[in-house]
Amino acid sequence: xxxxxxxxxxxxxxxxxxxxxxxxxxxxxxxxxxxxxxxxxxxxxxxxxxxxxxxxxxxxxxxxxxxxxxxxxxxxxxxxxxxxxxxxxxxxxxxxxxxxxxxxxxxxxxxxxxxxxxxxxxxxxxxxxxxxxxxxxxxxxxxxxxxxxxxxxxxxxxxxxxxxxxxxxxxxxxxxxxxxxxxxxxx
Numbered sequence: 001x002x003x004x005x006x007x008x009x010x011x012x013x014x015x016x017x018x019x020x021x022x023x024x025x026x027x028x029x030x031x032x033x034x035x036x037x038x039x040x041x042x043x044x045x046x047x048x049x050x051x052x053x054x055x056x057x058x059x060x061x062x063x064x065x066x067x068x069x070x071x072x073x074x075x076x077x078x079x080x081x082x083x084x085x086x087x088x089x090x091x092x093x094x095x096x097x098x099x100x101x102x103x104x105x106x107x108x109x110x111x112x113x114x115x116x117x118x119x120x121x122x123x124x125x126x127x128x129x130x131x132x133x134x135x136x137x138x139x140x141x142x143x144x145x146x147x148x149x150x151x152x153x154x155x156x157x158x159x160x161x162x163x164x165x166x167x168x169x170x171x172x173x174x175x176x177x178x179x180x181x182x183x184x185x186x187x
Contacts, residue, residue: 005076006033010085028176033070074098094122101129109141123152135164
């Protein structure tokens with residue numbers, strides 16, 4: 001039996017809860033409870049993104065609501081999302097949010113063209129299984145860069161590369177199936 005009881009998905013900075021990849025993952029996991037969230041700025045109709053403390057707090061709030069609504073223990077919730085959303089979920093888990101695992105799609109390892117500005121300081125606090133799925137030509141992190149930096153995570157890490165860049169077009173079914181397989185195997 002999988003230890004995953006529900007999944008919370010957060011969108012990237014320029015998207016909302018209806019991003020095509022998030023919808024594909026939610027559909028593939030049915031009937032597992034999946035909630036696709038929006039961050040406060042998006043809910044308020046603003047185009048910008050929330051600062052990390054606000055976004056991380058929003059993840060924690062949405063996670064608590066999903067745990068309550070799905071009637072599961074907090075340690076059976078998997079959290080994650082695309083790009084900024086996945087990063088905020090990983091930061092929430094590093095800050096102590098209970099979770100069964102992390103699903104990180106197109107994780108922004110660094111800003112495009114700035115590999116020295118890494119977003120990995122919290123990786124050493126990720127003690128849960130992590131699934132990373134990234135495009136082979138993603139300007140936010142190459143497979144070689146991920147191979148180097150994912151070693152900092154003490155939890156089990158699965159890294160899958162798909163064709164494409166940061167928003168790997170035409171790969172939604174592949175990504176959703178990989179998430180489904182990984183979640184089914186969670187212990």
